[in-house]
Amino acid sequence: MATQTAWRGALIVVALSAVCAGCSTLGAAQQVPVSPVGTADLKPTKPDPSAGLVAVRSGFDAKKYPAIAIVSFPVTDSGAMSKEEAKLTVSIPPYFQLQIVQRLRATNAFARVDLVTEGTAAPSGEGLLRLEGRITRLAAGDDTSAWVPFSGYSRLGDRMKAQIETSLVDAQTGQVMAVTADRREAPNSGFQTAESYVEESFQALARDLVLFLERLSKGQVARSN
Amino acid sequence: MMVDAVETDVLILGAGGAGLCAALHAADRSPNLSVTVVVKGLLGRAGCTRMVQGGYNAVLTAPDSLDAHFLDTLAGGGWINDQELVWTLVVEAPGRVLELESRYGCLFDRTHEGRIHQKPFAGQTHDRTIHKGDLTGIEIMNRLSEQVLRRPNVHALEECRAVELLLDGEGRCTGALVLEVRTGHFVVVTARATLLAMGGGPTMYKVVACSADKAADGIALGYRAGLPLRDMEMIQFHPTGLVIPDSLMTGALLEEGLRGAGGHLRNGRGERYMERYDPARMERSTRDLVARASFLEVTEGRGTPNGGVWIDVSHLGVEVVERNFRGMVRRCRDFGRDLARAPVEVGPTTHFMMGGVVVDTACRTPVEGLFAAGEDTGGVHGANRLGGNGVAESTVFGGLAGDVMADYVPGRTRVREGRARVDSMVARLMAPLERRGGDLYGLQRELREVMWERAGLVRDGEGLKAAAKTADRIADELTRVGVPGGTAFNLAWQDWINLTNQALVGRLIATSALARTESRGAHYRNDFPAPSTAPLYTVRVQARAGESVVWTEPVALTRATPAGAGRVSAMVDVGD
Structure with missing residues (x-):
């Protein structure tokens, strides 16, 4: 009898652990970027510990640049969008831009981090880097679920997807010194709103991009040959 | 309770x-x-x-x-x-x-x-x-x-x-x-x-x-x-607050854009008095200077019947005024004033700390x-x-x-306050409800008058000492003043709490102003009418063991110095 009770207890613990483990995987996970473009001579192909795929121009020394200007990231995703996603195309670019600016300022990696508002001319000058980029994928996904015979209650909706591609430009010469591409995907669980899923993903994208920029500013990123 | x-x-x-x-x-x-x-x-x-x-x-x-x-x-x-x-x-x-x-x-x-x-x-x-x-x-x-x-x-x-x-x-x-x-x-x-x-x-x-x-x-x-x-x-004083006798709207701002657009300020005699204070910039002078000039015109007996001055934009044309200053035209109209067609009575008003x-x-x-x-x-x-x-x-x-x-916040615990301390705070705040007598609103008027007259736009050492002393006395008298009524939505009680804070802060303003023996920015002293040439300083005040301690600290010029700035910003025309 005691053995049976112990087994039952153990089973409950295992079941609960499985449920908790399932819950803990909620949220966006980093994925390999899909078809990043880069520039003619610089393609983001090298896996980076934080920022997805990157490529850094040979001879580039970020220490020579005390200032960086963060330009707004337009959404270039041409896929069909829901009304909610269309709203996100307006709110996410400045949100992402501000996330980068605030996080980068907190690192003190650059003496000056400027925010370039949309519609204003891109800044240029010596010792200045310009971070430009695009949001090439922005899909909020949906939480459609259904009872599927033999599979149980399954998620059928699209996953949340977010992909960014960035270029680090020497503001004086206009030459692209580094490119990155990163992607996040998450099953849309219905526990959060699409907006909060997407925002979380862009927070993570900004955090990881800033980690990359911080390492770059310290000369800790390998250059392309 | x-x-x-x-x-x-x-x-x-x-x-x-x-x-x-x-x-x-x-x-x-x-x-x-x-x-x-x-x-x-x-x-x-x-x-x-x-x-x-x-x-x-x-x-x-x-x-x-x-x-x-x-x-x-x-x-x-x-x-x-x-x-x-x-x-x-x-x-x-x-x-x-x-x-x-x-x-x-x-x-x-x-x-x-x-x-x-x-x-x-x-x-x-x-x-x-x-x-x-x-x-x-x-x-x-x-x-x-x-x-x-x-x-x-x-x-x-x-x-x-x-x-x-x-x-x-x-x-x-x-x-x-x-x-x-x-x-x-x-x-x-x-x-x-x-x-x-x-x-x-x-x-x-x-x-x-x-x-x-x-x-x-x-x-x-x-x-x-x-x-x-x-x-x-x-304390910042704005030069053009509405003067509406017996109305709470007295002091409400008319934006500086009126002066920037070419509005004229005239005293009770019809003179454009800014000629005496800043003939080069006239009404487009800085906010503090215009406010002080208006204040002096009134205190020296050249004000309007209601203790203000006139602002006149009627010469700009009705259409221009109504189009560019729509909000202000409406605000004036609410009180029977026609900003677009006639002068409106205004005066300095206390704006910002x-x-x-x-x-x-x-x-x-x-x-x-x-x-x-x-x-x-x-x-x-x-x-x-x-x-x-x-x-x-x-x-x-x-x-x-x-x-x-x-x-x-993460990792910090919430600490519950000891009941005895909360009870003593509550008892102090409830005390006026238990008392009768005293003139709460008389004290309120007195504080407002003394701060305006002695610690306002034009100050001097004697006036500031008097203001500090009066504020202190009012704070003391408030501990004896009673407030009628119960606790629910008792506005007199709220005013008692307000006045307790206002008297305290009024005293801090006056004592800090005493410690600044120069005129700078919004702080103007008749007895020290020019900025000091001594190193820049800030005046600090803090309660220590129940006493108010005032001291000065040098300004840390961490990024720029007045000498190194190369130019002084032009204080001109419009703004609010």
Whole structure:
């Protein structure tokens, strides 16, 4: 009898652990970027510990640049969008831009981090880097679920997807010194709103991009040959 | 007396631009946090941010630059500003504007090309002020309050006021004692982090432009909690407040744009008196100089019958005035004045407190767990505030405070306040309800008069001593004054609490002004009419062992010096 009770207890613990483990995987996970473009001579192909795929121009020394200007990231995703996603195309670019600016300022990696508002001319000058980029994928996904015979209650909706591609430009010469591409995907669980899923993903994208920029500013990123 | 208890992670005292930005940032930074906002009136309706007519200073495009905004703010502030706070303001303001539009839904006026329109304002070398007509504050507050209502983890305690900060045995802030105005119940709100963002409010003066619900509560709370204050002598007076006899609207602002557009100021004899004070710039002179000139005209017997001066824009043409100053035309019309066709009576009005709690760039105060932002703080504006920097300050530092508090909270425990201490606070606050006699409103009038006459636009040592002494006596008499009625929605009782804070802060203003033996920015002394050539300093005041200690500290010129700045910002034409 005691053995049976112990087994039952153990089973409950295992079941609960499985449920908790399932819950803990909620949220966006980093994925390999899909078809990043880069520039003619610089393609983001090298896996980076934080920022997805990157490529850094040979001879580039970020220490020579005390200032960086963060330009707004337009959404270039041409896929069909829901009304909610269309709203996100307006709110996410400045949100992402501000996330980068605030996080980068907190690192003190650059003496000056400027925010370039949309519609204003891109800044240029010596010792200045310009971070430009695009949001090439922005899909909020949906939480459609259904009872599927033999599979149980399954998620059928699209996953949340977010992909960014960035270029680090020497503001004086206009030459692209580094490119990155990163992607996040998450099953849309219905526990959060699409907006909060997407925002979380862009927070993570900004955090990881800033980690990359911080390492770059310290000369800790390998250059392309 | 029953005292209710509420527990929260982040407690925000005040719900103007600073309080609401702090709430939104804290709530968004960590959606698992509970955020409680204490608002003296109704959410979105209380405070001064809503009253902002002019606009919001932020650098958006060349040829303007962060350095220009920085230097303009220092020059306007007489170089006694905290330069690190100013730099934080100018660096963060563009991002906050972006956030206000893209995330919170504000929509500011646009140019024909669709870019944000920026207008010129007093003391600024570039067109920098973002606006929504002449009702910018309403746009910002409506959107911020809508956003707060959307967030399930933000809870507002409306028509509640913080009456005391709670500190534990080790001097850490553990929340606040809050009074629910509607019911008269006290609530102990225990929090892991507390923000003072109650918006200053120089309502101890006779004529005021700020929201009437303010009473410098936040500054009084901070002072009683032992926080050091700075620049308390710096009170900004605006030259053109409406004069409407027997109306609470007396003091309400008519924007400086009227003077910038070519409006004339005349005294009771019909003379354009600015010829005597600043013949080169006339009505387009600086705000402090015009306000002082108007004050002197009135005190020297050349005012209008109601103790003001005339502003006349009728020569600009009815159509021009009605098109460009629609809000002000309507405001005047509400009181039977026709701004577009006839002179309107105006006078100096008390507008803004530049001084307040000492904070660092992360809005931290010297008391652990206590943060401050907005008009409750000192250092950003120095000796005078530029038009458009007020709402920028409150939203920038409010947002920063929200972020910092959200990061501060994890791992901190909530400490419940000892019952005995709360009971003694409640007993002190309830005491006037048990007493009879005394003239509460007589004391209120006396304080307002003495602050206006002796610690106002034109000061001297004798007057300031008299003002400090009177404020002290009023504070003492308040401990004997009775208030009729019960606790529920008793406005006389609320006024007693207000006056207690106003008398305290009035005394701090007068004693700080005594310590500044020079004229600088908004602080003008007849007995020291010029700026001192001695090294720049700030005046500090703090309660230590029950005594008020005043001292001066040299200004840290961490980023720029007046000599090195190379130019002085032109203080010209328009602004609010």
